Amino acid sequence: MVAAVRTRLAKVFAGSKRPGSGIPARNVIRVLVWARRFAQVGFLAIFLYFLFETGFRGSFAAEGERIRVSGPVEAFLLADPFVGAMTLLSTHTVYRGIAWSVAVVGLTLLFGRVFCGWICPFGTLHHFFGWIFPSRYLKGGRRVEQNKTHPVRQRVKYYLMIAFLGAAATGSAIGGLLDPICVAIRAIGLGVIPATQYVAGRANDAAAATGIQAVQQTGDKAQDFLASTVWQSKQFYFHQTWFIVTLLVAILFLNRFVPRFWCRVLCPLGAFLGVIAKYALFGMEKDHAKCTDCNLCLVHCQGADSPQGGVKWRQDECHMCMNCESACPEDVIKFRFLPGRTSTIGVPDLARRTVVASAAAGAVAIPATRIADVIDANYDHRVIRPPGSVEEREFLERCIRCAECMKVCPNNALHPAWFESGIEGLWTPILIARIGYCEHSCVLCGEVCPTGAIQKITEEQKLGINQKPISIGTAFFDQGRCLPWSMGTPCIVCEEFCPTSPKAIWAEELEVPKRSATPGENGAEPPMEAVKVKRPHVDPALCIGCGACEKVCPIQDKPAVYVTSVGETRSKTNVILLENTSYTQS
Amino acid sequence: MAIAKNDTDPARLTQKAIDALGGMRRFVSRGDVVVVKPNIGWDRTPAHAANTNPIVVAEVVRQAYDAGAKHVVVTDASCNEPNRCFQRSGIWKAAYDVGAEIIIPGEHRFRSMRLKGEVLDEWPVFTPLVNADKVINVPVAKHHNLAVFTAAMKNWYGLLGGRRNRLHQKIDVSIADLATFLQPTLTVVDAVRVLMRNGPQGGNIADAKDLFTVVASTDQVAADALTCTFIGKTADEIPYIKMGHERGLGTMRWQDLSVVEV
Numbered sequence: 001m002v003a004a005v006r007t008r009l010a011k012v013f014a015g016s017k018r019p020g021s022g023i024p025a026r027n028v029i030r031v032l033v034w035a036r037r038f039a040q041v042g043f044l045a046i047f048l049y050f051l052f053e054t055g056f057r058g059s060f061a062a063e064g065e066r067i068r069v070s071g072p073v074e075a076f077l078l079a080d081p082f083v084g085a086m087t088l089l090s091t092h093t094v095y096r097g098i099a100w101s102v103a104v105v106g107l108t109l110l111f112g113r114v115f116c117g118w119i120c121p122f123g124t125l126h127h128f129f130g131w132i133f134p135s136r137y138l139k140g141g142r143r144v145e146q147n148k149t150h151p152v153r154q155r156v157k158y159y160l161m162i163a164f165l166g167a168a169a170t171g172s173a174i175g176g177l178l179d180p181i182c183v184a185i186r187a188i189g190l191g192v193i194p195a196t197q198y199v200a201g202r203a204n205d206a207a208a209a210t211g212i213q214a215v216q217q218t219g220d221k222a223q224d225f226l227a228s229t230v231w232q233s234k235q236f237y238f239h240q241t242w243f244i245v246t247l248l249v250a251i252l253f254l255n256r257f258v259p260r261f262w263c264r265v266l267c268p269l270g271a272f273l274g275v276i277a278k279y280a281l282f283g284m285e286k287d288h289a290k291c292t293d294c295n296l297c298l299v300h301c302q303g304a305d306s307p308q309g310g311v312k313w314r315q316d317e318c319h320m321c322m323n324c325e326s327a328c329p330e331d332v333i334k335f336r337f338l339p340g341r342t343s344t345i346g347v348p349d350l351a352r353r354t355v356v357a358s359a360a361a362g363a364v365a366i367p368a369t370r371i372a373d374v375i376d377a378n379y380d381h382r383v384i385r386p387p388g389s390v391e392e393r394e395f396l397e398r399c400i401r402c403a404e405c406m407k408v409c410p411n412n413a414l415h416p417a418w419f420e421s422g423i424e425g426l427w428t429p430i431l432i433a434r435i436g437y438c439e440h441s442c443v444l445c446g447e448v449c450p451t452g453a454i455q456k457i458t459e460e461q462k463l464g465i466n467q468k469p470i471s472i473g474t475a476f477f478d479q480g481r482c483l484p485w486s487m488g489t490p491c492i493v494c495e496e497f498c499p500t501s502p503k504a505i506w507a508e509e510l511e512v513p514k515r516s517a518t519p520g521e522n523g524a525e526p527p528m529e530a531v532k533v534k535r536p537h538v539d540p541a542l543c544i545g546c547g548a549c550e551k552v553c554p555i556q557d558k559p560a561v562y563v564t565s566v567g568e569t570r571s572k573t574n575v576i577l578l579e580n581t582s583y584t585q586s
Numbered sequence: 587m588a589i590a591k592n593d594t595d596p597a598r599l600t601q602k603a604i605d606a607l608g609g610m611r612r613f614v615s616r617g618d619v620v621v622v623k624p625n626i627g628w629d630r631t632p633a634h635a636a637n638t639n640p641i642v643v644a645e646v647v648r649q650a651y652d653a654g655a656k657h658v659v660v661t662d663a664s665c666n667e668p669n670r671c672f673q674r675s676g677i678w679k680a681a682y683d684v685g686a687e688i689i690i691p692g693e694h695r696f697r698s699m700r701l702k703g704e705v706l707d708e709w710p711v712f713t714p715l716v717n718a719d720k721v722i723n724v725p726v727a728k729h730h731n732l733a734v735f736t737a738a739m740k741n742w743y744g745l746l747g748g749r750r751n752r753l754h755q756k757i758d759v760s761i762a763d764l765a766t767f768l769q770p771t772l773t774v775v776d777a778v779r780v781l782m783r784n785g786p787q788g789g790n791i792a793d794a795k796d797l798f799t800v801v802a803s804t805d806q807v808a809a810d811a812l813t814c815t816f817i818g819k820t821a822d823e824i825p826y827i828k829m830g831h832e833r834g835l836g837t838m839r840w841q842d843l844s845v846v847e848v
């Protein structure tokens with residue numbers, strides 16, 4: 001029975017005639033190569049599914065007054081040991097689910113960098129682009145040349161990793177800028193998905209413009225479907241996201257010249273796993289004598305880890321894709337448990353001085369950015385953090401710029417900061433009320449934040465039921481632009497949308513003079529009229545800084561009411577009032 | 587016009603009010619596509635009384651199907667994030683359970699249209715509301731800080747997309763314009779629980795009060811004129827009701843109509 005299946009499989013996998021001695025690869029390797037391909041596709045699909053689900057779409061079945069995300073959408077981040085290591089160094093604690101990353105460390109101790117070769121969705125993207133995308137510069141001998149180990153450039157990722165860990169030790173999880181899971185979520189979630197939605201929206205406009213009912217209805221149905229599976233029911237926009245997308249495109253484009261450039265040269269998570277991989281029980285053994293230098297292994301190598309005969313295998317660089325053994329026609333390469341170590345290099349060949357210098361550079365970078373005037377002095381009023389965020393210093397220790405919070409926000413309120421909070425704050429979340437305000441009873445951003453930069457708060461804490469509500473800033477009126485204040489025109493949309501009870505915006509009703517819009521008789525000065533208006537005011541003790549007023553203010557270009565970060569609950573220094581009036585609500 | 591009181595079950599109140607007008611069959615014919623338009627404006631729960639009571643909505647849907655409707659749609663263009671509003675108001679589930687199609691107001695559902703109003707000329711209009719055989723308005727009666735009180739006529743704000751925040755500058759005229767453009771087959775005003783202050787969205791349970799009343803009417807102006815008395819106002823204090831009256835959309839002298847109390 002088993003033998004029958006074996007011969008079957010052998011036939012399926014045998015394919016075309018093999019060159020050289022034509023010794024077929026072991027069946028187990030062929031199976032493993034296919035298992036790896038399925039795993040890659042599967043994990044990429046799960047990753048994208050989680051990303052699509054990082055948001056809120058209502059459901060007919062849900063009773064719920066309490067709205068939560070549909071599942072562990074941040075799972076890939078929780079399983080990311082580089083994130084775990086950074087936050088451990090910066091906060092000396094392990095936040096909730098991040099303990100999951102221990103499982104990936106364990107996996108690496110057994111099998112080496114299988115995470116890179118089998119699981120990482122960003123790695124899979126690079127694998128895919130490196131496969132379909134090679135330029136004519138990357139065929140045959142050139143490809144072989146690029147797939148040989150290039151120690152100098154491949155060392156860069158280790159130095160980056162060390163520098164980021166150094167930065168973490170001095171209090172900043174800035175390494176998230178280059179963590180592959182963070183990069184993937186940020187670039188796909190904030191760039192690729194909204195851009196695709198934009199294109200689909202324009203296509204639907206074109207369908208609507210045909211005026212043909214059947215076409216319009218099909219268009220609407222397609223939009224409904226996409227809005228309930230891939231994106232949300234409205235178009236999302238993200239602050240300066242062009243830069244994030246450009247970097248993604250550039251890094252994918254590099255696969256044309258060096259396959260998996262990102263994984264080999266830049267990825268700090270890959271480097272982190274590489275350091276652990278040297279202890280792996282599973283690895284490669286080579287029979288150098290049999291190698292004919294056909295270089296078939298190098299054509300397919302992912303990690304540029306020297307699988308060919310005659311040189312030592314770089315275990316820390318290998319992604320465990322198994323393509324080499326599968327390709328080798330001469331029976332040189334064997335993956336097995338507890339392989340002989342004679343022809344293996346397990347540790348990256350790093351220059352000790354550069355290692356020290358990298359760590360020092362990372363550690364020094366943080367104080368250097370902090371003496372710029374962004375945190376302690378001259379705190380920027382636009383740095384409005386999501387509700388439940390911890391105090392700014394601790395926030396920077398925790399936030400890995402993964403963009404989960406920005407992706408999940410149902411109102412498109414959270415955005416990747418540009419330089420609002422200094423260079424160190426690049427891509428950390430800030431609220432831009434003009435694009436979206438913070439929905440009163442929503443707590444989703446804290447729900448998905450993998451590091452606790454935004455704490456998991458309850459509706460009761462946020463709304464302030466029998467306690468003080470969580471405030472993220474305070475609203476101010478620009479009286480010169482406000483319709484009732486300066487133009488004798490009724491409005492107070494801000495007051496309508498203010499969600500607190502009692503409302504933080506209150507209005508005094510009064511009669512004001514207003515010049516008539518039409519001239520008097522014989523071209524005389526237009527006569528004066530008296531109109532009744534309600535003039536809005538903010539009560540800073542009640543305002544929670546949600547930004548609803550700013551969002552809905554009809555002064556389109558520069559609103560007459562706007563929110564700044566002052567008065568935020570999380571800060572003891574960014575305050576206005578001497579004492580906060582306490583109020584409770586039910 | 588019919589007022590149903592003396593019961594605490596919102597479904598029965600709704601049923602009684604509609605029956606007193608001659609039953610749903612008077613308004614919905616076999617094979618009709620019916621749009622039921624509640625107020626699903628705010629991310630609030632039923633206890634806050636900022637949206638229409640979900641049981642009232644479900645009952646109207648049920649009756650429309652009983653009267654032979656082919657398809658019943660429940661929808662609104664919310665003020666807060668629509669998915670949250672639809673879910674937390676309880677309307678999504680209640681309406682789904684009785685077989686209605688729920689349409690979330692996605693951007694693609696709005697198309698520019700001429701409304702020919704005094705202030706409302708051309709606006710993006712929420713298409714499900716205009717592509718129907720019959721429209722049943724199911725607003726909630728509540729306090730409104732700028733418009734004083736709102737129920738039936740103001741509920742048509744949910745017809746508009748775009749930057750409707752500008753409409754507040756002429757809130758009364760715009761409400762009258764909308765009510766001129768869309769005159770429903772039937773209006774069922776939910777006053778089961780009424781927001782007495784801090785309208786239109788409230789936020790504090792103490793702001794709302796149980797009145798256990800449902801009003802059914804074929805005259806939207808009269809419906810507003812009657813229900814505003816629930817928060818202690820009269821139609822004369824509310825300019826858009828007067829405008830509706832003057833435009834001949836209905837009468838603000840509801841006392842002149844035959845009002846059945848059940």
Ligand code: SF4
Binds near residue numbers: 411
């Ligand atoms: S910022 Fe506000 S609306 Fe956005 S996810 Fe966080 S709590 Fe929700």
Ligand code: SF4
Binds near residue numbers: 449
């Ligand atoms: S605050 Fe946002 S970007 Fe930062 S770690 Fe949390 S979810 Fe990620």
Ligand code: SF4
Binds near residue numbers: 474498504542550
């Ligand atoms: S930010 Fe504006 S809408 Fe929000 S609580 Fe303050 S005043 Fe009200």
